Structure formats: structure tokens, C-alpha cells
Amino acid sequence: MDSKVEFLFLNEEDMIKAGVLDADRAVDTIGEVITLLSEGDYLMGGRAHNDHGVQLIFPEKSDIPNFPLADSADRRFMAMPAYLGGRFHMCGEKWYGSNGRNSHKGLPRSILMATLNDVETGQPLAYMSANLLSAMRTGAMPGLTAMYLARKDSRVLTILGAGVIGRTSLMAIMAKFPDLEVLKIKGSSKTSHTAHELADYARENYKSLKEIIICDTLEEAVRDADIIAEAVSVEPRKWPVIDPAWVKPGCTIISSGTMDMDLEFVRDHVTKVVDNIQMYEEYVNVYQEWDEDGNRISLGTPGIHFVNMVTDGWIEKSEIRHLGNIMRGLEPGRTSDDEIFLVSLGGMPILDVGWGYECYQRALREGIGTKLKLWDMPYMR
Amino acid sequence: MDSKVEFLFLNEEDMIKAGVLDADRAVDTIGEVITLLSEGDYLMGGRAHNDHGVQLIFPEKSDIPNFPLADSADRRFMAMPAYLGGRFHMCGEKWYGSNGRNSHKGLPRSILMATLNDVETGQPLAYMSANLLSAMRTGAMPGLTAMYLARKDSRVLTILGAGVIGRTSLMAIMAKFPDLEVLKIKGSSKTSHTAHELADYARENYKSLKEIIICDTLEEAVRDADIIAEAVSVEPRKWPVIDPAWVKPGCTIISSGTMDMDLEFVRDHVTKVVDNIQMYEEYVNVYQEWDEDGNRISLGTPGIHFVNMVTDGWIEKSEIRHLGNIMRGLEPGRTSDDEIFLVSLGGMPILDVGWGYECYQRALREGIGTKLKLWDMPYMR
CATH class of the missing domain: 3.40.50.720 (NAD(P)-binding Rossmann-like Domain)
Incomplete structure (x- = not known):
């Protein structure tokens, strides 16, 4: 019985080493994901199992000082969880914030992170920079x-x-x-x-x-x-x-x-x-x-x-x-x-989980990324 | 213009050092959060701004081999995003998987991670073990x-x-x-x-x-x-x-x-x-x-x-x-x-964001945790 939990952190450079930019393989992998979608071998959020995610929707205006507003293109936060079946058999989610003003700061409009989780225990397996992951799976x-x-x-x-x-x-x-x-x-x-x-x-x-x-x-x-x-x-x-x-x-x-x-x-x-x-x-x-x-x-x-x-x-x-x-x-x-x-x-x-899984597997095989420890033994169970 | 993005990783031991177990302060902080809730100075998910989160709801049964089922207490995954205003002015989310069977493995029933994000740019500021955070804010x-x-x-x-x-x-x-x-x-x-x-x-x-x-x-x-x-x-x-x-x-x-x-x-x-x-x-x-x-x-x-x-x-x-x-x-x-x-x-x-913010601030002040780099310069913008 091992109570220790570790996971792999992959920053953007690690993700590139792990092949995230390989468009040809991304299309093939995403093809597998879309086949699983058609077979029903997946879950997304909500009662209907098909939510894109849950969004923080900023208001147009507010009487509250300093309240964040929908005052630029794409300003939002979004959490997108999924289970993907087949050979992937993996849970995960993408969580990101977007703001059109980021471009003035030398930052991407959206800054995205993805987590992969063990389907059975729920523990994080990988925490990865998802800007390229998300861009490649979308493309x-x-x-x-x-x-x-x-x-x-x-x-x-x-x-x-x-x-x-x-x-x-x-x-x-x-x-x-x-x-x-x-x-x-x-x-x-x-x-x-x-x-x-x-x-x-x-x-x-x-x-x-x-x-x-x-x-x-x-x-x-x-x-x-x-x-x-x-x-x-x-x-x-x-x-x-x-x-x-x-x-x-x-x-x-x-x-x-x-x-x-x-x-x-x-x-x-x-x-x-x-x-x-x-x-x-x-x-x-x-x-x-x-x-x-x-x-x-x-x-x-x-x-x-x-x-x-x-x-x-x-x-x-x-x-x-x-x-x-x-x-x-x-x-x-x-x-x-x-x-x-x-x-x-x-x-x-499910696309993030699928393509993220491929990059994670390659990172594991090739020793890419930083192993991080959550705990040796959980403080409370 | 600095395009570099770093964030602080806090494992369970770090969170304890950062004061997550201080019940007295947790109650006081949560009191501030509930006051902000009453004032409307917050956002949660969805069109009504008040979703608890979005859940992966496992089915009772499935014809698909190896499909995860609702076959133990509390088996689910949940993503819970929020913005919290006032002096916190912070976005964040908690993401966790739960499974009643975890106890047989020496693991907590739920394994939770929380992210804090900059309200303006969306970038992650902290990624933290949230088992104690969540337990303390709930208590x-x-x-x-x-x-x-x-x-x-x-x-x-x-x-x-x-x-x-x-x-x-x-x-x-x-x-x-x-x-x-x-x-x-x-x-x-x-x-x-x-x-x-x-x-x-x-x-x-x-x-x-x-x-x-x-x-x-x-x-x-x-x-x-x-x-x-x-x-x-x-x-x-x-x-x-x-x-x-x-x-x-x-x-x-x-x-x-x-x-x-x-x-x-x-x-x-x-x-x-x-x-x-x-x-x-x-x-x-x-x-x-x-x-x-x-x-x-x-x-x-x-x-x-x-x-x-x-x-x-x-x-x-x-x-x-x-x-x-x-x-x-x-x-x-x-x-x-x-x-x-x-x-x-x-x-x-909003409770996770509030109490997480307090622990994060103390970690920053006292040099607790591991600084992780997402990128020096984003590959695509």
C-alpha cells in the first residue's frame, strides 16, 4: 500500500520535447478521440455528459469597485473536465484564463494548463502547460x-x-x-x-x-x-x-x-x-x-x-x-x-485529454519533465 | 514587457507550513469571504454566476468495456472555478477526483488540487495541494x-x-x-x-x-x-x-x-x-x-x-x-x-480561493514552496 502521490510537471519547453508540435500525429490522435466520441466512450461535464466546460462569465458592468468586466476580447475563465476511454482511459481537465489585453504584455491571449488524472484514484498524473497542447488539438x-x-x-x-x-x-x-x-x-x-x-x-x-x-x-x-x-x-x-x-x-x-x-x-x-x-x-x-x-x-x-x-x-x-x-x-x-x-x-x-495523454506518455518514456511530490503520506484521510 | 510566467507549487507539507491548518484564521478568512458573497463581490460558474462547479457524472452501468462507473461512494470528478473580490481580487479553481475505494489504498477519498490565477492575465500564480485547504475551508x-x-x-x-x-x-x-x-x-x-x-x-x-x-x-x-x-x-x-x-x-x-x-x-x-x-x-x-x-x-x-x-x-x-x-x-x-x-x-x-489566497500570501512572505517556470517567452502568441 503506497500512499505517496507524485505527478509530472511539463512546462512549455518540455511539451515541445514531448512532441506537442507534431501536427501529423496530433491529427491521427484526434481522429482516435473523435471515433471514441462517436462510440460514446467518453464523458464530459454535467447531467447530459456533454458540457464544453463551466465558465466564469464577467459582467458588462458592475457597481462594485475593481470588479473584473467583460471589457476586452475573450475575457473569461473556463474549466473543462473530461473522461476519455479506449486505450487512453484517462480523466483530465483544462483550466484557463483569457484576456485580449494580454497581447500588449507579450503574453498569449489565453494561458492554459491541463491536468491528467488517474481514472480510479483521481490523483493528478501530469500538470502541463497547455497553450501548445490546446492550439495543436484545436488545429x-x-x-x-x-x-x-x-x-x-x-x-x-x-x-x-x-x-x-x-x-x-x-x-x-x-x-x-x-x-x-x-x-x-x-x-x-x-x-x-x-x-x-x-x-x-x-x-x-x-x-x-x-x-x-x-x-x-x-x-x-x-x-x-x-x-x-x-x-x-x-x-x-x-x-x-x-x-x-x-x-x-x-x-x-x-x-x-x-x-x-x-x-x-x-x-x-x-x-x-x-x-x-x-x-x-x-x-x-x-x-x-x-x-x-x-x-x-x-x-x-x-x-x-x-x-x-x-x-x-x-x-x-x-x-x-x-x-x-x-x-x-x-x-x-x-x-x-x-x-x-x-x-x-x-x-x-476530450481532445485535450487525448493529445495530452500522448505527450505525457512520450515524456514518461523519454524522462522529460519535473517529478513533483504531493505527499509521502497524506496528513488526513 | 516581461513574457516570463512562473508560479508557486505548494505540496501538502508546504501548505501546512503556510498555515493551512490554522482553524481560527480559517474561520475569520471564510467570514470575509461570506461577507463578500453577501455583497455580490464574487463570481462562480455559469450564466447565473453561482454554479458549485461542473461534474463528471459516472453512469450506473455501461455496455462499453472498462467504462468507469458510479460503483463506489462519492465517485466523481469536479471542477470548481471562481472569482473572489475585495482584498483578495483573485481567480482560481479547485479540481478533484473522488472515489470511496481510495481508503483501501491508503489514499484520501478525494485528491484535490487548487490553482490561483491572476484576474487580469489569467496566468497561474499558485498550484497547491488542496486536500487540507478544502477540508479546512469546509470545516x-x-x-x-x-x-x-x-x-x-x-x-x-x-x-x-x-x-x-x-x-x-x-x-x-x-x-x-x-x-x-x-x-x-x-x-x-x-x-x-x-x-x-x-x-x-x-x-x-x-x-x-x-x-x-x-x-x-x-x-x-x-x-x-x-x-x-x-x-x-x-x-x-x-x-x-x-x-x-x-x-x-x-x-x-x-x-x-x-x-x-x-x-x-x-x-x-x-x-x-x-x-x-x-x-x-x-x-x-x-x-x-x-x-x-x-x-x-x-x-x-x-x-x-x-x-x-x-x-x-x-x-x-x-x-x-x-x-x-x-x-x-x-x-x-x-x-x-x-x-x-x-x-x-x-x-x-470562493472559499477555496479565499483560504488558498491566505496560504499563498504567507508562502510568498516566508519563501515556502517551489517556484516553477511555465516559459521564458511563449512559443506562440
């Missing part, structure tokens, strides 16, 4: 989605939003589509520093790309694209609105951030795919807001629109397909060259 | 409650449930009622090992106690008690059911665990007090279950019964008093020597 999802839904002959990739998730989406898609020829990037503006950094990164790392274009307008970015990976994180209602007239037949639009598109066009002419419909149903419960006339305010999340379309009788729930079910052959993927897909990816803690 | 609440509601001439203290929270409740109440003369302990049985350990602990530490009785029956434990601190953690519906006939006039019953009492007696003859009614309203939303005949199944939490009494029109919502409002003189406390109180304490992450 891996568009990579996985493109593998299953994009046209095999895709030539033009568009990245909307040149931030961290834009970059990791690029990494994941390039890992699985090494023959892409044209990369279009749409940042906040033509002179956006991050857009140019992303272009430089692509030029250096993907020699197959014949053309890298920093776009001036959304229309320029969307036209001719075979795959659009959207990863825009801006203030509410400032996100891109894609005009259906710009969309090339056969295009696969993958939304990881926030965007909008004419809902009637989406209803009638677009195949709707999500990672996890129950998560969007929970989102609607928690986050849906209405304007003064009783109309829903868009949250910029296609999956939430899909749920509302079902609620309003616009579509049948069965018209919303699941990536995991498509992977397992339970639902059709692409059925024609002209089919347009709109895919909503919401971010799930 | 501090009955101490604080007794200070404000118990008769000043209280002589007999009863502890129901001789586990960790029973002990820390004893520590907190004894810190504020040093003149108590009789301690009654009701464990799982007369020969309960933990009950005898708790009696030994009390004998050693509280010389003022003239009598320490390990009770055979619940009735023996309840009779003559001026203060009853209940901290029972057992399987559903196996918790103590207090017969009103046993209760001494003027008794203050403080429930931190699970118990029941005749609801009509509670409605008509008991003053109902909670830490945070909104939290119980959220509990009802998430956890309330019904039997086959459509009757509510008791969850053993008085605060949930209070909410249901309001829903059913048995009482007015204004009849439920709040400890923080009583502390601030906004609602009456004890108004007669014979008044019987039933107080429901549910556990809130």
Missing part, C-alpha cells in the same frame, strides 16, 4: 475534418484569422494535404503583422506551396478556395460573414472560431456537420441571447445555428451529420464533387 | 455558522460523521467556542476507527472538554446537543435522519454533508439558513431525481429541500435566510433561546 480538428470531407484534389487553402489557431490549422491541414498549391491568408488587415508572420512560416515550412497570398478582402480569400479553415477570434458581431456567391462549389468550410453565413443558403445548399451536436444544444441553453424584438442574436457558431434550425422546424435533426459518424461509415461523407460543407467545431476537453 | 463554515447562530452558552457539541470534515468542523468550532464541555461523536459505528481517532485528537488538543462520548445511536448523539455539525458522506439514502423529538430547543444543526429531517417539522418549527440559495437552485436543476411515482427523491441536502419548499408553495423564499446577510445585519440571526436552526452548507469555490 488538428480542421486537419481531420479536411481529410474526411475536402475534395481529394483540393488545391487552394484559405485560412481566415491569422492567430495561433490559424497557424495550427495550417500545420494540420498541410500535414494531410502536402500537395496544396495555393495558400490564402486573411488577417485583420492586409498589413496585419500576424498574417505576414503566418505567410513567412508557411513559406519556410511548406515548399510545395506555389503561391502564398495575403488577402485584402474576405471575398478575395473565399473565392476559389477548396478548403476554408476559419479561426477568427474577435469581438461579438465583428466576425467574417461569408457571402454564398463567393463560395466555390465543392468547398469545405470549417469553422473553429466565429463566422456567419446566410442561414437560408446554409439550410438549402450546404451539408451541415458538427463535432458534437449535444455540446451546441448545451451552448444554446447557456449562451443564447435575444435582441429587444425577441430575435436570436447570432453567436457566430454554425453549430448553434444548426440547433436553432432544428428547433424552428427548418431542418430535421438527422440532417446534421457528425464527423465521428462519418469516420465510422455510419453517416455519408462527401457524395458529390460540388457538395459544399459547413463544419462547426466547438472544442472539447 | 471553517460550521465554525463561522456557530459563531453567528449558536447559543452563546452552548455546552454540548455533536459531530455527526467522523471523517476529515468532521475533524475540521471540530477544529473550527473549538477555535471559536473554547468553553464547550461535552463532545459527542457519531461515526459509522460505536467501534468506528475514525470515531476513536477523532476522540483521541479532541482529548489531546482540547483540554477544556470534560467529556468525550462516542455515541452508539443517532438519538444519543442528537439529544442534549447545542450545536450539531453534520459531515456525513455515505451512499445515497444511508445518511442520518434526525427525529425532531430528539432535538433540544435552541439547537443549531449545521449540515455540511447529507442528512434528512421531517420536512413538515422543518417547515413549521425550524429557522432555515443557507450559504447561497442560488447554488441550491442550480443543484435542483442539475441533480434532482424523481421516483417512479413522480415523487422527488431526497438528495440529503437541506438547501435543496428549502428550494423545493418554495417551489411547492410551502414557504416564501424570504423565509430562507443567508449566513452572509445575517453577518451583515441585513437579516435576523437568533431571536430566541429556543429557536432551532437548520443550516445548509454546500461548498463553494
Whole structure:
């Protein structure tokens, strides 16, 4: 009977050594996770087992001095627990704080930590810097989605939003589509520093790309694209609105951030795919807001629109397909060259547990990280 | 502009050095927290800002091999985030896994970790072993409650449930009622090992106690008690059911665990007090279950019964008093020597942030703990 509890601390450098930046393996691992999701071999939070997490929602204003307010982009804290089954058989959670003002301080917008826990005893096994973990698992999802839904002959990739998730989406898609020829990037503006950094990164790392274009307008970015990976994180209602007239037949639009598109066009002419419909149903419960006339305010999340379309009788729930079910052959993927897909990816803690587990296992094998002791013998039992 | 992020790791030994076991100060600090709660200077999770946390709820059964089940007492994982205002001005969260089987392994039933985070940037400031933190803040609440509601001439203290929270409740109440003369302990049985350990602990530490009785029956434990601190953690519906006939006039019953009492007696003859009614309203939303005949199944939490009494029109919502409002003189406390109180304490992450902050501050001042680096410069921003 050993009462001692130790765990492994992995800082950002350790995580890099443990392979967190390996986009190709991240996509493959995330593919396993999404298969387990489809099989039901997981748990997330709450009674419905599918909460994205629980958020500290800062108010717009407060009479209390010094009270933190929703006064910058993405200001929030979020705790995201999960159990992931299969060969992972691991519990864990991600906990982070975000604040758009961080960029002025040389800090990432979000600072994230992940814990892995023994399923049986609950003890922490690993405590890891999760900025790269989270960015890579989030970017891996568009990579996985493109593998299953994009046209095999895709030539033009568009990245909307040149931030961290834009970059990791690029990494994941390039890992699985090494023959892409044209990369279009749409940042906040033509002179956006991050857009140019992303272009430089692509030029250096993907020699197959014949053309890298920093776009001036959304229309320029969307036209001719075979795959659009959207990863825009801006203030509410400032996100891109894609005009259906710009969309090339056969295009696969993958939304990881926030965007909008004419809902009637989406209803009638677009195949709707999500990672996890129950998560969007929970989102609607928690986050849906209405304007003064009783109309829903868009949250910029296609999956939430899909749920509302079902609620309003616009579509049948069965018209919303699941990536995991498509992977397992339970639902059709692409059925024609002209089919347009709109895919909503919401971010799930099972992805953090899955990719975190892989990095943790490699860290264990290679002796990476710092072992920390919680206690030799607990003071109270 | 400094992009470096470091935080302080405090293991259990560090937490003891940092004063986590100081029950007297814990009660005073928790008193500040409950005052801030009453003032609204805090945030907890969700749209209503009052979620206890988000839980991984294991199913009773599953067809999936190796799927973790609700097959032991308290098997769960829970993430509990909060912001606490006032002089604390700190975000944080507690994350833990529990499993009744841990005791067979020499481990505590729950293994808990707490993080403190900078409100502005979100970065972790401290990562701490939270078993003692959580136990002490939980026990501090009955101490604080007794200070404000118990008769000043209280002589007999009863502890129901001789586990960790029973002990820390004893520590907190004894810190504020040093003149108590009789301690009654009701464990799982007369020969309960933990009950005898708790009696030994009390004998050693509280010389003022003239009598320490390990009770055979619940009735023996309840009779003559001026203060009853209940901290029972057992399987559903196996918790103590207090017969009103046993209760001494003027008794203050403080429930931190699970118990029941005749609801009509509670409605008509008991003053109902909670830490945070909104939290119980959220509990009802998430956890309330019904039997086959459509009757509510008791969850053993008085605060949930209070909410249901309001829903059913048995009482007015204004009849439920709040400890923080009583502390601030906004609602009456004890108004007669014979008044019987039933107080429901549910556990809130603001308590972890508050008491964790105090320990962290002392650790900083005294150079306790291990400084850990997340990065010198973040790899991606």
C-alpha cells in the first residue's frame, strides 16, 4: 500500500520535447478521440455528459469597485473536465484564463494548463502547460475534418484569422494535404503583422506551396478556395460573414472560431456537420441571447445555428451529420464533387485529454519533465 | 514587457507550513469571504454566476468495456472555478477526483488540487495541494455558522460523521467556542476507527472538554446537543435522519454533508439558513431525481429541500435566510433561546480561493514552496 502521490510537471519547453508540435500525429490522435466520441466512450461535464466546460462569465458592468468586466476580447475563465476511454482511459481537465489585453504584455491571449488524472484514484498524473497542447488539438480538428470531407484534389487553402489557431490549422491541414498549391491568408488587415508572420512560416515550412497570398478582402480569400479553415477570434458581431456567391462549389468550410453565413443558403445548399451536436444544444441553453424584438442574436457558431434550425422546424435533426459518424461509415461523407460543407467545431476537453495523454506518455518514456511530490503520506484521510 | 510566467507549487507539507491548518484564521478568512458573497463581490460558474462547479457524472452501468462507473461512494470528478473580490481580487479553481475505494489504498477519498490565477492575465500564480485547504475551508463554515447562530452558552457539541470534515468542523468550532464541555461523536459505528481517532485528537488538543462520548445511536448523539455539525458522506439514502423529538430547543444543526429531517417539522418549527440559495437552485436543476411515482427523491441536502419548499408553495423564499446577510445585519440571526436552526452548507469555490489566497500570501512572505517556470517567452502568441 503506497500512499505517496507524485505527478509530472511539463512546462512549455518540455511539451515541445514531448512532441506537442507534431501536427501529423496530433491529427491521427484526434481522429482516435473523435471515433471514441462517436462510440460514446467518453464523458464530459454535467447531467447530459456533454458540457464544453463551466465558465466564469464577467459582467458588462458592475457597481462594485475593481470588479473584473467583460471589457476586452475573450475575457473569461473556463474549466473543462473530461473522461476519455479506449486505450487512453484517462480523466483530465483544462483550466484557463483569457484576456485580449494580454497581447500588449507579450503574453498569449489565453494561458492554459491541463491536468491528467488517474481514472480510479483521481490523483493528478501530469500538470502541463497547455497553450501548445490546446492550439495543436484545436488545429488538428480542421486537419481531420479536411481529410474526411475536402475534395481529394483540393488545391487552394484559405485560412481566415491569422492567430495561433490559424497557424495550427495550417500545420494540420498541410500535414494531410502536402500537395496544396495555393495558400490564402486573411488577417485583420492586409498589413496585419500576424498574417505576414503566418505567410513567412508557411513559406519556410511548406515548399510545395506555389503561391502564398495575403488577402485584402474576405471575398478575395473565399473565392476559389477548396478548403476554408476559419479561426477568427474577435469581438461579438465583428466576425467574417461569408457571402454564398463567393463560395466555390465543392468547398469545405470549417469553422473553429466565429463566422456567419446566410442561414437560408446554409439550410438549402450546404451539408451541415458538427463535432458534437449535444455540446451546441448545451451552448444554446447557456449562451443564447435575444435582441429587444425577441430575435436570436447570432453567436457566430454554425453549430448553434444548426440547433436553432432544428428547433424552428427548418431542418430535421438527422440532417446534421457528425464527423465521428462519418469516420465510422455510419453517416455519408462527401457524395458529390460540388457538395459544399459547413463544419462547426466547438472544442472539447476530450481532445485535450487525448493529445495530452500522448505527450505525457512520450515524456514518461523519454524522462522529460519535473517529478513533483504531493505527499509521502497524506496528513488526513 | 516581461513574457516570463512562473508560479508557486505548494505540496501538502508546504501548505501546512503556510498555515493551512490554522482553524481560527480559517474561520475569520471564510467570514470575509461570506461577507463578500453577501455583497455580490464574487463570481462562480455559469450564466447565473453561482454554479458549485461542473461534474463528471459516472453512469450506473455501461455496455462499453472498462467504462468507469458510479460503483463506489462519492465517485466523481469536479471542477470548481471562481472569482473572489475585495482584498483578495483573485481567480482560481479547485479540481478533484473522488472515489470511496481510495481508503483501501491508503489514499484520501478525494485528491484535490487548487490553482490561483491572476484576474487580469489569467496566468497561474499558485498550484497547491488542496486536500487540507478544502477540508479546512469546509470545516471553517460550521465554525463561522456557530459563531453567528449558536447559543452563546452552548455546552454540548455533536459531530455527526467522523471523517476529515468532521475533524475540521471540530477544529473550527473549538477555535471559536473554547468553553464547550461535552463532545459527542457519531461515526459509522460505536467501534468506528475514525470515531476513536477523532476522540483521541479532541482529548489531546482540547483540554477544556470534560467529556468525550462516542455515541452508539443517532438519538444519543442528537439529544442534549447545542450545536450539531453534520459531515456525513455515505451512499445515497444511508445518511442520518434526525427525529425532531430528539432535538433540544435552541439547537443549531449545521449540515455540511447529507442528512434528512421531517420536512413538515422543518417547515413549521425550524429557522432555515443557507450559504447561497442560488447554488441550491442550480443543484435542483442539475441533480434532482424523481421516483417512479413522480415523487422527488431526497438528495440529503437541506438547501435543496428549502428550494423545493418554495417551489411547492410551502414557504416564501424570504423565509430562507443567508449566513452572509445575517453577518451583515441585513437579516435576523437568533431571536430566541429556543429557536432551532437548520443550516445548509454546500461548498463553494470562493472559499477555496479565499483560504488558498491566505496560504499563498504567507508562502510568498516566508519563501515556502517551489517556484516553477511555465516559459521564458511563449512559443506562440
